[in-house]
Amino acid sequence: MKATGTFSGNFLIDNFRKGGPIMWPILIVSIIGLTVVIERIFWWGGRWFRRDPKRIEKVFTAIESGDLAEASRLSRGSRDPVLRMMWNGLNHQHASLQGALQVAAGIEIKRAGRFLVVMDTLVTLAPLLGLLGTITGLIRSFSFLGNEELAVTAVTGGIAEALIATACGLGIAIFALIPFNFFTSRVSNLEFELQTAATNLEVMLGAQSAEREVDLAGGAPASGKGASI
Numbered sequence: 001m002k003a004t005g006t007f008s009g010n011f012l013i014d015n016f017r018k019g020g021p022i023m024w025p026i027l028i029v030s031i032i033g034l035t036v037v038i039e040r041i042f043w044w045g046g047r048w049f050r051r052d053p054k055r056i057e058k059v060f061t062a063i064e065s066g067d068l069a070e071a072s073r074l075s076r077g078s079r080d081p082v083l084r085m086m087w088n089g090l091n092h093q094h095a096s097l098q099g100a101l102q103v104a105a106g107i108e109i110k111r112a113g114r115f116l117v118v119m120d121t122l123v124t125l126a127p128l129l130g131l132l133g134t135i136t137g138l139i140r141s142f143s144f145l146g147n148e149e150l151a152v153t154a155v156t157g158g159i160a161e162a163l164i165a166t167a168c169g170l171g172i173a174i175f176a177l178i179p180f181n182f183f184t185s186r187v188s189n190l191e192f193e194l195q196t197a198a199t200n201l202e203v204m205l206g207a208q209s210a211e212r213e214v215d216l217a218g219g220a221p222a223s224g225k226g227a228s229i
Contacts, residue, residue: 019164024131026168033122033176036115050079065203081108084199105194112187119180123173130169137162
């Protein structure tokens with residue numbers, strides 16, 4: 001068992017050395033990619049536990065019944081991004097409801113999309129580094145072709161350097177591409193949830209404002225008629 005672990009360690013170290021100098025930036029890219037993926041996994045895992053659809057339904061029920069104070073109380077202090085956006089809208093509806101919702105939704109989407117640009121860059125950069133390693137390895141191989149004594153060994157080493165660098169670059173890109181697409185889809189889903197909740201909130205508050213205006217308009221003639229009598 002110990003011998004197997006030693007063999008694996010030596011195998012990785014040997015191949016890393018054979019990959020040439022380009023393996024160092026590839027190693028840095030792989031560490032950054034792994035760190036970002038782990039951080040996003042924990043963040044989205046916490047986001048799943050922070051979801052509170054039942055409270056969202058209670059907030060909409062309170063708004064529908066006209067109890068905006070209760071709706072604000074229910075949405076206050078929540079860790080659910082949808083509820084945080086709704087609370088921001090409810091507490092700024094008299095100034096600019098749509099503007100408040102857009103700002104709050106933008107903040108939540110920015111949090112959800114954190115480090116996606118980094119992952120996108122890594123997906124593009126890793127294969128390019130592997131390609132660069134391929135070119136440097138081939139250059140190293142051809143530089144020894146004139147020396148018959150070192151030609152076979154040097155050319156073999158250069159080809160190994162090229163293949164190892166290419167394989168590592170492609171491997172990192174594949175490793176980063178799958179979670180990148182997954183996290184991007186999660187951000188799109190969150191954006192849809194925020195847009196849906198914001199639209200429902202605007203429609204419900206708008207309907208209530210229209211009802212109040214109708215009630216006021218209907219009460220004005222009656223009071224005027226009573227005054228004339």
